Amino acid sequence: MYLYDAFDRTLVAERVAEFRDQVARRLSGELTEEEFKPLRLMNGVYLQLHAYMLRTAIPYGTLSSAQLRMLAAVARKYDRGYGHFTTRQNIQYHWIKLAELPDAMADLASVGMHGMQTSGNCVRNITTDQWAGVAPDEIEDPRIFAELIRQHVTLHPEFSFMPRKFKIAVGTATNDRAALRIHDLALRLYRNGAGETGFEVMVGGGLGRTPFLAKTIKPFLQKRDVLSYVEAILRTYNQFGRRDNIYKARVKILVHELGPEAFAKEVDAEWRSIKDGNLALDAAAVAEIAGRFRYPDYEKLDDNPRELAAARRADRGFDAWMGNCVANHKLPGYAIVTASLKPEGGTPGDATATQMDAIADLADRTSFGEIRVGHEQNLVLPHVAQRDLVALWRELDAVGIAVPNVNLVSDIISCPGLDYCSLANARSIPIAQEITRRFHNLDLQRDLGRLHVNISGCINACGHHHVGHIGILGVDKNGEEFYQITLGGKADQNATLGTLIGPAVPYAEVADVVEDIAAAYLELRQRPDELFIDTVKRTGVEPFRERVYAAR
Amino acid sequence: MTSPLEQKKIKVTGPVVVTANRAGDGAVVYRRADGGWSNELDAAAVVTDAAGAQRLMTGALGDDRHAVGPYIAPVKLAPGGQVRPGNLRELIRRGGPTIELPAAPRAMPKRDYRIAEPVHSQA
Numbered sequence: 001m002y003l004y005d006a007f008d009r010t011l012v013a014e015r016v017a018e019f020r021d022q023v024a025r026r027l028s029g030e031l032t033e034e035e036f037k038p039l040r041l042m043n044g045v046y047l048q049l050h051a052y053m054l055r056t057a058i059p060y061g062t063l064s065s066a067q068l069r070m071l072a073a074v075a076r077k078y079d080r081g082y083g084h085f086t087t088r089q090n091i092q093y094h095w096i097k098l099a100e101l102p103d104a105m106a107d108l109a110s111v112g113m114h115g116m117q118t119s120g121n122c123v124r125n126i127t128t129d130q131w132a133g134v135a136p137d138e139i140e141d142p143r144i145f146a147e148l149i150r151q152h153v154t155l156h157p158e159f160s161f162m163p164r165k166f167k168i169a170v171g172t173a174t175n176d177r178a179a180l181r182i183h184d185l186a187l188r189l190y191r192n193g194a195g196e197t198g199f200e201v202m203v204g205g206g207l208g209r210t211p212f213l214a215k216t217i218k219p220f221l222q223k224r225d226v227l228s229y230v231e232a233i234l235r236t237y238n239q240f241g242r243r244d245n246i247y248k249a250r251v252k253i254l255v256h257e258l259g260p261e262a263f264a265k266e267v268d269a270e271w272r273s274i275k276d277g278n279l280a281l282d283a284a285a286v287a288e289i290a291g292r293f294r295y296p297d298y299e300k301l302d303d304n305p306r307e308l309a310a311a312r313r314a315d316r317g318f319d320a321w322m323g324n325c326v327a328n329h330k331l332p333g334y335a336i337v338t339a340s341l342k343p344e345g346g347t348p349g350d351a352t353a354t355q356m357d358a359i360a361d362l363a364d365r366t367s368f369g370e371i372r373v374g375h376e377q378n379l380v381l382p383h384v385a386q387r388d389l390v391a392l393w394r395e396l397d398a399v400g401i402a403v404p405n406v407n408l409v410s411d412i413i414s415c416p417g418l419d420y421c422s423l424a425n426a427r428s429i430p431i432a433q434e435i436t437r438r439f440h441n442l443d444l445q446r447d448l449g450r451l452h453v454n455i456s457g458c459i460n461a462c463g464h465h466h467v468g469h470i471g472i473l474g475v476d477k478n479g480e481e482f483y484q485i486t487l488g489g490k491a492d493q494n495a496t497l498g499t500l501i502g503p504a505v506p507y508a509e510v511a512d513v514v515e516d517i518a519a520a521y522l523e524l525r526q527r528p529d530e531l532f533i534d535t536v537k538r539t540g541v542e543p544f545r546e547r548v549y550a551a552r
Numbered sequence: 553m554t555s556p557l558e559q560k561k562i563k564v565t566g567p568v569v570v571t572a573n574r575a576g577d578g579a580v581v582y583r584r585a586d587g588g589w590s591n592e593l594d595a596a597a598v599v600t601d602a603a604g605a606q607r608l609m610t611g612a613l614g615d616d617r618h619a620v621g622p623y624i625a626p627v628k629l630a631p632g633g634q635v636r637p638g639n640l641r642e643l644i645r646r647g648g649p650t651i652e653l654p655a656a657p658r659a660m661p662k663r664d665y666r667i668a669e670p671v672h673s674q675a
Contacts, residue, residue, distance in 0.1 A: 027576065029617040047620060049645050051578035081655030097577040350654045418641060419649035429651050479639050 002062065002147060003292045004112045011155070012109045015116060019043050020102035027099060042122075044090075044115025045101060049422050054093045054101065055118040056108055057125040058373050059150060060132060060143040060170075061089040065360040065369040070111045072356035078104040083356070085341060085349040087375045087413060087464055088167070089127045090118055094420050116154065121162045123153040123234070128170045129177040130374035133295065134382045136330045137174040139189050139197055144290045145226060146170045148281070151289075152227055159234050163241030164249035166234065167206070179375055179491035181205045181213040182467060184251045185233060187226065198222050203233060203263065204255030207461035212252040213495050217264035223286075225271075228279035232271035240266065296368035296383050301333020304386065311390045317404075320442065321393050324404035329382075335389060337367075337381040338374075339401040340411060344436045347429050348414040349377030351401075358399040366392050375464075376413055378406065408445040409453060409518065410436040413464050417457025417474060418481075424457035426474025426481035426507070431455055434511040439518070448518055451532045452490070467491035469533045470517060471498040472510060481507040487517070487544055488536040501545045505552065513548050520547040562602045562609070567627050569596040569635070570608040571645070572619035580645045581619055583608050589619055593635045593646055598627060 019039070026036040040046075044055035056071070063071075071091055075083045078100045079093040086092055096104060108114060118125055126149055128142040129135060149168060153159050159166070169178045172189035180186035186202040199221040205214030221229055237251045240258070255263045312319040327336040339359060342348050351359075363371045363381055366388045372380035379401070384392060396402035405411045412435060415421065417428030432455055439445050454468025458475075465471035471486035482504035489498030505513050524543055525535045536544070570583035574591075581589040582596035590596065599605050605624050612622035626638025637643040644650060 032616050033575070033620045034616075047573055047578055049641070050580060050648060051573075075655075080653060082653065099576055347651060347654060352654050418644060419651055427650065429649075433651065481640065 002059075002143065003294060005292075008112065009109075012112060012114045012116075015043070015114060016102060016105045016109050019105060023098060023102050038120070041119040042116065043105065044118035045096075045098075046119065047422065048094060048420050049418075050420070051095045052098055052101065053420070054096045054104065054115055055086070055090050056093075056113055056115050057118050058089045058091060058113075059125060060128045060146040061130045061373040061375075062132070062143065063371040063373065064111070065363045065371065067111045067113055068356050068360040068363070068371050070107060070113065072353035072360070074104050074107055075353040075356070077107070081354075082350050082352045084347070084416060085351065085373050085377050085379070087377060087415070087462060088125060089130075089373050089375060090125055091373075092416075094416070119165075120160075121164050121166075122160050123149075123156075123162075123166045123168060126150050126168045126170065127178055127183075127375060129173055130372040130380050131173070131177060131327070131336055131382065132372075133293065134329050134331075134334075134336055135173050135175075135177075136328050138330070139172045139191060141290070141293060142170040142172040142178075142189065143293060144286065145172075145187065145189070145223075147289050147293075148227060148286070149230055152231070152279075153234075158238065162234070162238050163243045164246070164251075166237065166251065168230075174493070176491075176493040176495070177374070179464070179467065179495070180493075181495035182207055182211075182464070182491060183214060185230065186214050187230075189223075192220055196222075199226055201229060201233075203267075204252040204260070206250050206252040207464060207466045208250070209247065209459045210250075210253065210256075211461070211466045211497050212256060213497065214252075215255060215260040217255075217260050217267065224281045225275055227281055228275045228277070229267070229271055231274060231279055232267045235270050236263065236266045296370075298331055298334065298383070299385070301331075301385060301387070303332040305333070308386055308389060317397075318390060318393055320446075321402055321404040322389065324408070324446075325402070325406050326389060329384075333386055335384050335386050337384045337389070337392065337396075338406045339379040339381065339396055340403040340406055341378050341401065342405055342411050342436065343400050343403050344410065344440050345433050346436070348412050348432050351379070355399050355401055358395070359401070362392060362395055376406075376411065378411070404442065405445060407450045407452065409439045409448050409451045409514075410445060411452070412436065413452070413454040413468065415456050415458075415462035417455070417463075421457060423460055424474065425459075425476040426457050426483065428455040428457040428463055428472075428474060431472060431474075431483065431507070431510050435514050438511045438515055447528070448521065449529075449531055451518075453514065454489070464491065465489075466497045467495060468498060469536070470514060472514075475504055477504065483507065483510045485510075485513055485517075485548070487541045488533065490533055499541045501541045502549050505548075509552070516548050516551075517544050520544050562605050562624065564600065564602045564605050564624070566638075567598050567600050567629055567635075568605055568624045568638075569593070569598055569627050570605070570612045570622050571596070571625045571642070572612060572622035575616075575618055575620050578620075583612050583619075583622065587611055587615075589615075593627070593637065596627075596635060598629070598635055 126146040133141040169183040201218035202214035367381035412432040414432040418424040455472040456463035456465040467489040486498030585597035628636040
């Protein structure tokens with residue numbers, strides 16, 4: 001956990017007081033909506049189809065049990081008893097009343113949470129690997145650098161009115177679990193041939209109507225330079241990014257139009273003038289931030305206690321969950337547990353207040369009071385002793401969050417779509433729900449293996465459809481919902497954008513199409529362990545296209 | 553100075569209403585003929601020409617304190633005279649999400665999430 005200091009607490013509390021005054025003036029008519037809108041957006045308050053929506057940041061996806069309990073309490077008191085975890089390590093409440101927003105924000109502020117920079121043309125919530133600090137393949141805790149940048153850019157006047165929003169992700173592990181290359185700016189820490197650690201800097205990624213993977217503009221950046229280099233990138237974007245056309249305003253367009261080399265040259269020119277100034281990191285400042293990330297007092301435990309193996313043999317359900325939801329921890333005797341928020345027929349990423357409270361209690365008992373949120377819209381208990389796994393599984397199962405479907409076809413990433421969102425053209429959630437029903441047989445899901453289905457209800461791509469193994473994009477065709485299908489996308493360290501397989505299909509046929517694609521894969525794969533994504537890579541989309549459209 | 557409304561020509565090809573979100577809670581509301589707002593579509597003023605739509609919009613834009621983001625939305629008229637949403641988006645705005653919400657039934661009525669109390673505000 002990260003311990004916020006008095007400065008952070010004051011900043012958040014002052015923001016609540018300021019917003020309370022703004023809301024009062026809006027409700028009295030003193031402020032028009034035109035005047036109020038930018039103020040509410042600075043606090044993550046959107047207006048959706050049916051109500052105001054409050055988006056709250058979960059910096060680098062780390063939550064304490066007290067924070068999760070407060071998220072549950074806010075869901076109960078001010079919303080409709082649930083919240084929606086998003087693809088950017090945020091939570092959204094979809095039914096908040098304007099008059100109650102200041103009180104909800106004050107409650108969130110009491111545990112150090114807020115909606116600042118979850119909207120608007122600023123640096124958004126900085127995301128990272130949900131296994132930060134516990135992953136065996138990690139070099140250093142990425143949250144230290146995410147927090148450094150967060151402190152620098154929070155309410156920074158120079159970066160509060162950029163051409164468009166700016167999303168940063170930080171990764172420090174061999175396996176990319178933070179979808180780095182689809183961010184405006186991605187920092188990947190690695191060890192070079194000389195044994196030094198530094199960052200690969202990638203810029204200009206993003207999905208939406210013009211999808212791009214981020215390009216490397218600096219193959220190796222010393223850690224001491226990370227803040228000055230980020231500053232130079234933001235300044236370059238601020239100076240050259242387009243403000244005349246919202247569809248061309250993201251940094252990806254600038255990088256694409258200038259070319260990564262020319263963009264890097266501009267950044268370097270800016271950087272040279274500031275790199276040895278006060279943004280150069282000194283080890284003491286980094287150590288101070290690192291010191292405020294508190295790690296549990298782990299016990300010295302042996303790996304794979306004997307009772308665990310016996311429990312796996314005794315119960316097929318537990319064995320399936322162990323094989324699917326439990327990952328290796330960097331320390332022996334511990335495990336990382338993913339709690340799937342993707343039950344059959346459910347809304348991906350939604351958790352009820354009851355579930356949030358239950359997970360908070362379980363985190364206190366089994367995970368040193370800590371919970372993580374991943375961009376795949378699941379929750380994680382990062383520090384579970386292996387001896388506690390059986391009991392934990394039973395309790396998670398009791399509240400419906402022990403579904404062993406992580407990374408399987410029913411572990412769907414989905415935006416809220418037209419059921420909630422004022423930007424959407426088509427519904428996402430019912431499509432996801434129908435797919436989970438079609439593939440309710442867990443044996444079939446396991447046979448299909450790793451298979452990511454990502455669904456967006458509009459071209460803005462909040463559901464990351466371009467990087468789904470199967471991507472589904474809702475479009476409007478003369479007032480009817482249609483869906484474009486892409487195959488072969490992925491968001492890991494070998495990120496790829498998917499390929500469109502053919503004409504869009506109507507709402508009622510989307511789940512049929514996914515079944516057709518799954519059936520084609522089972523026939524096409526060379527071996528049972530050839531993953532779906534590898535089969536698509538080997539064969540291309542043509543055989544899948546034939547299968548899908550032969551009968552249509 | 554020409555107002556944005558006058559700059560943008562309103563095209564009306566069938567029955568339409570003016571709808572917005574209530575300022576206090578964001579609930580969906582419809583412009584009534586008497587200049588107030590209602591959360592019932594049946595109470596909405598239905599017009600079929602550009603002049604009528606513009607009149608409703610002018611009034612709606614002048615009532616920013618009570619309703620946000622007014623726009624012209626298509627409707628269908630049922631044989632009995634009832635007003636029905638003209639497209640899926642408007643159907644969902646009126647009736648709520650098409651999915652069952654995840655919270656406990658006590659906190660969450662199942663199908664119709666319209667705010668019960670009527671809205672009475674004058675432009």
